[in-house]
Amino acid sequence: MDLEKLRYPIGKLSYAGSPTIDQRNGWIQDIAEFPDQLRAAVKDLTQEQLQWHYRPEGWTIRQVVHHCADSHLNAQLRFKLALTEGLPTIKPYKEALWAQLPDIEEDINVSLDLLTALHKKWVYLLERLSEEDFSRQYIHPEHNKTFDLNFTVAMYSWHCRHHYAHVLQAIEHKGEFA
Template sequence: MNLQYPIGKFECPKKITKEHIVNWIKDIEELPNKIEELVVDFTEEQLETPYRPGGWTARQVVHHIHDSHHNGYIRFKWALTEDMPVIKAYYEDRWAELFDTKSAPIELSLDLIKALHAKWVYFLKGLSSEDLEKSFIHPEGDVEISLAEDIGIYAWHSNHHLAHLQIVANKAI
């Protein structure tokens, strides 16, 4: 198994259908409960266990999910209120090394993920077909990303990091 990409890398379909959107939103909606059910009984040792050699600890992964998805939600808002904005990228590897990401109780991010995803999913379910076609520019590679594609990216991102946490959970078995 590729521990860095246990579910593989995101591959966007050439034609994104309504069914894709519905399924991706469902993945985003279900993530908070799936994470909480998985990590609720993690010991401190498990929280400090990296999912792969050189990878983040389970604690860092949980905090990263909040940081990333918080940024993602804002990107959607920018794309709907500005004309193809260039979004602000961030150094996720540096954020993962900050003291709060390395030491804060995961409940802080779990609570934020629950609230964020509830609002984000409500927002996503209200997007029109025209809204889904709106785009932003990601400065890394100067890539245009539609909101439809970005829903898929965040659904993948949700399952990608859930798989990392499952690796840590399985190490304890």
Template sequence: MTEQEFHKLRFPIGEFQKPEKIDAKHIANWIETIENLPSSILNLTEKLSEVELNYKYRPEGWTIKQVVHHCADSHINSITRFKLALTEHRPAIRPYFEDRFAKLSDYDEPLDSSISILKGVHQKLGILLKGLNDEELKREFVHPEYGKIYTIEETIGVYAWHSNHHLAHIKQAITGKGKYN
């Protein structure tokens, strides 16, 4: 497999591209994507067998189960990051080792708990994000892992992309029918 083919499997929708100017339409579309993630995941996974839930989306990639559990963990962190940025001056957020989380025992369990987490977190995210004014959208946090400052508005886009990115992984794994296991 070429490096380009591997990159396409890893990033089936491409990497996040921040628009030059983020406008209200971007924000509204991104929030809608974020709000829809739990039902989109449920629609893709609810009829899958245990064997299918363990399909990988690429060589050395995660299983569908791991992807769903990761989304729950990641988006728990996202709401915390948003709230820190809204309540503190340019806080440094805490990164975590996603790859190590994916090896923990809860990632082997059924998806029910992570789907429940996603439903609750995404409902709260929708409420929180829709209520932000222009000044709040410009608030910032520091991501020490990347040494970069992110605005809330950009981060809304990143999490919408993240939602679509992992939905594409799930679809890729289903279509691949275990060929990467």
């Protein structure tokens, strides 16, 4: 089995810079649709099925759902910091450790509800930003570089599609990768 394909079922993020308005609107649409897509994918899964992994040594479906809520909450904060501060340095977090905290055992509907509300608020903001707003930047200290909001919206569009594909992959393989 191709472990790289299992890890990146839609491929790695590709960003050429300077997106068109249509490209950016497509990314925003991906973000808008993600909570409903994810909810539909997991709605009939049992507690046992939520423990299926999307690849060997990868996260479970449950962890992926909770990770998306955590990650996208951080993403919206990054947008707001970039929009309201000169060139803020964001606070990174250890997502692999977050995915092991006790709240990942919480009902996934808590994270699905959070994603639904968060994405509605986030998309409302994104649809009202100017070209100048999308050029605003923040510093990511782990990468030691700046990212603008055009890149960031592209990255989270990819992140939505990436983890949605992980969930579908786990379901397709029933968590078994022999």
